[in-house]
Amino acid sequence: xxxxxxxxxxxxxxxxxxxxxxxxxxxxxxxxxxxxxxxxxxxxxxxxxxxxxxxxxxxxxxxxxxxxxxxxxxxxxxxxxxxxxxxxxxxxxxxxxxxxxxxxxxxxxxxxxxxxxxxxxxxxxxxxxxxxxxxxxxxxxxxxxxxxxxxxxxxxxxxxxxxxxxxxxxxxxxxxxxxxxxxxxxxxxxxxxxxxxxxxxxxxxxxxxxxxxxxxxxxxxxxxxxxxxxxxxxxxxxxxxxxxxxxxxxxxxxxxxxxxxxxxxxxxxxxxxxxxxxxxxxxxxxxxxxxxxxxxxxxxxxxxxxxxxxxxxxxxxxxxxxxxxxxxxxxxxxxxxx
Numbered sequence: 249x250x251x252x253x254x255x256x257x258x259x260x261x262x263x264x265x266x267x268x269x270x271x272x273x274x275x276x277x278x279x280x281x282x283x284x285x286x287x288x289x290x291x292x293x294x295x296x297x298x299x300x301x302x303x304x305x306x307x308x309x310x311x312x313x314x315x316x317x318x319x320x321x322x323x324x325x326x327x328x329x330x331x332x333x334x335x336x337x338x339x340x341x342x343x344x345x346x347x348x349x350x351x352x353x354x355x356x357x358x359x360x361x362x363x364x365x366x367x368x369x370x371x372x373x374x375x376x377x378x379x380x381x382x383x384x385x386x387x388x389x390x391x392x393x394x395x396x397x398x399x400x401x402x403x404x405x406x407x408x409x410x411x412x413x414x415x416x417x418x419x420x421x422x423x424x425x426x427x428x429x430x431x432x433x434x435x436x437x438x439x440x441x442x443x444x445x446x447x448x449x450x451x452x453x454x455x456x457x458x459x460x461x462x463x464x465x466x467x468x469x470x471x472x473x474x475x476x477x478x479x480x481x482x483x484x485x486x487x488x489x490x491x492x493x494x495x496x497x498x499x500x501x502x503x504x505x506x507x508x509x510x511x512x513x514x515x516x517x518x519x520x521x522x523x524x525x526x527x528x529x530x531x532x533x534x535x536x537x538x539x540x541x542x543x544x545x546x547x548x549x550x551x552x553x554x555x556x557x558x559x560x561x562x563x564x565x566x567x568x569x570x571x572x573x574x575x576x577x578x579x580x581x582x583x584x585x586x
Contacts, residue, residue, distance in 0.1 A: 272323065272324075272402055272403055272404045272405070272406070272540040273324075273326065273400050273402045273404075273405045273406070273434075274315075274318050274323050274324070274325040274326065274406050274408065274536055274540070275325075275326050275328055275394070275397055275398065275405070275406070275407045275408065275429075275434070276311040276312070276314045276315040276318070276325050276326065276327050276328065276408045276410070277311055277328045277329065277394060277407060277408065277409045277410075277425060278309045278310070278311030278312060278327065278328070278329030278330070278410075278411055279329065279330065279382075279390070279411065279412075279413050279414055279417050279421060279422075280309060280330075280360070280379040280411050280412045280413060280414040280417075281307070281308065281309035281311065281312060281329045281330060281331070281339055281359055281360075281411075282308035282309045282312075282339070282359060282360045282361060282362045282376075282377070282379070283305055283306070283307065283308055283335050283338055283339055283342075283359060283360070283361045283362070284305070284306050284307070284308030284309075284362050284364060284564075284565065285303065285304070285305050285361055285362065285363050285364070286302075286303070286304040286305075286306075286363075286364045286366065286523075286564070287300040287302075287303055287363060287364070287365050287366070288300055288301055288302040288303075288366050288367075289301065289365065289366070289367045289368075290367060290368050291367050291368070291369065292365050292367045292371065292373065304564065305338070305342075306342055306564050306565075307339050307342040307343050307346075308339075308362055308565070309329070309411050310410035310411035310439060310528075310529050311327060311328075311329060311408065311409075311410050311411055312327060312329075312339075312343065312566065313526040313529035313530065313565045313566030314408050314410055314529045314530075314532050314533045314536075314566070315327045315343070315348050315533075315566075316346060316348070316565075316566035316567055316568075317526075317529060317530040317532075317533035317534070317555060317559070317566045317567075317568050318533045318536065318537060319346060319347065319348055320566075320567065320568045320569060320570055320573075321533065321534075321537045321555075321568075321570055321573070322570065323533075323536075323537055323540070324349065325348055325349070326348070326349040326350070326351060326397065327343055327348050327349070327350050327351070328350075328351040328352075328353070328390070328393055328394055328397060329352065329353065329390070330352075330353050330354075330355045330359070330380065330382065330386065330390065330414065331352040331353065331354060331355065331359055332354065332355035332356060332357050332358050332359050332380050333357065333358025333359060334358065335358050335359040335360070335361060336352075336354075336355070336358060336359040338359075339359050340352055351393050351397055353386065353389050353390045353393055355380055355382060355383075355386045356380075356383070356386075357380035357381055358380060359379075359380060360376075360377035360378070360379045360380060360414075361377060362374065362375065362376045362377060363375040363376075364523065364525055366522065366523060370522075372523050372524070372525065374525065376412075378414070378415055379412070379414035379415060380414055380415075381414070381415045381416045382414045382415065382416035382417050383416060384416075386416075387416070387417055387418070387421070391424065391425075391428065394407075394425055394428055394429075395428050395432070398428055398429055398431075398432035398434050399432050404435070404539070404540050405429075405432065405433060405434040405435070406434060406435045406436075406437060406536045406539055406540060407425065407426075407429040407434045407435065407436045407437070408437045408438075408439075408532060408533075408536055409422050409425050409426065409436065409437070409438050409439075409440070409448075409453075410438070410439035410440065410529065410532060411439070411440065412440070412441070412444070413444050419443040419444055419447050420447045421444065422438060422440055422444050422445075422447065422448035422451075423447045423448045423450060423451040424451075426438065426448055426451040426452070426453050427451055430451075430452075435454040435455075435539060436451075436453045436454050436455075437453065437454060437455040437456075437457065437532060437535060437536055437539075438453040438455070438456050438457070439456070439457050439458060439528060439529070439532050440458070440462075441458065441462040441465070441466075442462075442465070445458065445462065445466055446466060446487075449466075449484065449487040449488040449489055450487075450488050451488070452488050452489070452490060453488075453489055453490065454489075454490045454491065454539075455489070455490065455491045455492070455493065455535055455539075456484050456489040456491075456492045456493070457492070457493040457494075457495070457501075457528070457531060457532050457535060457552075458484075458492075458493075458494060458495070458528075459494070459495045459497075459528055460477070460494060460495065460496055460497070463477070463480040463481070463484070463494045464480065466480075466483075466484065466487070467479075467480045467483040467484060467487075469483060471494065471496075474496065474499065474500075474502050474511075474513040474585055475585055477494040477496055477502035477511075477513075478502050478504060478511035478513075478585045480494055481493065481494050481502055481503060481504045481511055482504055482511070485504065485505075485506055490505060490506055491503065491504065491505035491506065491545070492504060492505075493531075493535070493549065493552065495527075495528055495531060495556070496515075497524070498518045498519075499515055500513060500514050500515025500516065500553050500581075501513070501514050501515070501531065501549055501552055501553050501556070502514075502585070503545065503548075503549045505545055508545070510584040510585055510586065511584070511585045512545065512546055512549050512582060512583070512584055512585070513582070513583050513584075513585055514546075514549035514550050514552070514553040514580055514581070514582050515553060515580070515581055516553055516554065516557045516576055516579060516580055516581070517579060519557055519560045519561060519576075520560070521560035521561075522560075523565070524559070524560060525565045526559050526562070526564075526565025526566045527556040527557075527559040527560060528556065529559075529565065529566055530555040530556050530558065530559040530562075530566060530568050531552040531553065531555050531556035531559075532552070533555055533566075534548070534551040534552035534553075534554065534555030534556070534573075535548055535551075535552045537551065537555075538551045538552065546582050549582065550577055550580040550582060551573070551577060553580050554573045554574075554576040554577035554580055555568060555573055557576045558572040558573045558576055
């Protein structure tokens with residue numbers, strides 16, 4: 249059942265470019281940040297000596313990608329997370345260079361480094377370190393920083409909690425952060441997986457956005473198409489989420505919220521992509537931006553789908569361009585799922 253087609257999709261480019269600069273707060277929380285190192289090869293052969301022809305190092309971890317995407321949408325995000333050693337200093341310097349506000353929490357061990365290996369055949373291989381081991385006092389410190397930051401006075405406050413948990417961080421960490429957010433009058437959006445996801449659902453996050461594989465593990469629903477994705481999203485609501493969205497890669501997003509009788513499928517035409525790393529993070533940023541602008545749920549899905557697609561065109565994860573988002577959003581398709 250179509251909601252509307254590409255010609256009359258409500259669009260972000262109808263909003264003022266600086267509509268969120270003074271009145272909204274976006275907090276991007278990272279409990280396992282990283283330096284992302286992208287290595288480019290003509291051909292990568294496991295088990296052999298491989299010589300990269302280009303190396304790029306940028307701030308990483310899902311929350312950093314979310315903050316970068318929000319910045320591209322003209323929002324003013326604040327990154328909150330652990331930082332340790334020389335790599336932690338490099339992470340903070342990179343975020344500052346992008347004019348992203350910071351509330352860093354120092355830790356004894358060094359911030360991890362993740363590898364993304366790309367070759368000219370289109371193959372992408374990710375190698376992710378587990379992260380620095382976090383002490384109980386460091387975990388307590390980040391909770392204090394979050395609690396103080398979330399108490400800011402603003403028109404609307406949105407906390408975006410995404411990524412994996414560093415070793416030493418308790419499985420219920422995201423549930424605790426959602427509770428802190430709600431106590432301060434913030435919306436709480438989550439993108440996680442595994443035990444952290446199952447624990448956070450009991451805290452009733454306002455939005456859970458996860459990919460197909462994460463949704464299958466969390467709900468035990470085999471996702472083959474948008475209809476089965478809608479079933480999985482509905483189970484996430486049963487488990488505690490107020491709204492949920494499941495990413496299907498190039499087939500877009502399927503979302504549903506409590507009280508709505510039908511799920512909604514949002515998708516764009518497939519785009520050529522060097523790497524899809526960061527697409528889900530850009531989509532989460534789109535959801536947050538849409539919530540701050542008080543767009544409808546269908547409009548939120550359309551913007552999130554456009555942001556995810558725009559990440560396919562970005563030079564690096566999260567570095568979307570607002571013009572790309574606006575252009576892609578004009579061609580987003582929306583349909584209600586029976």
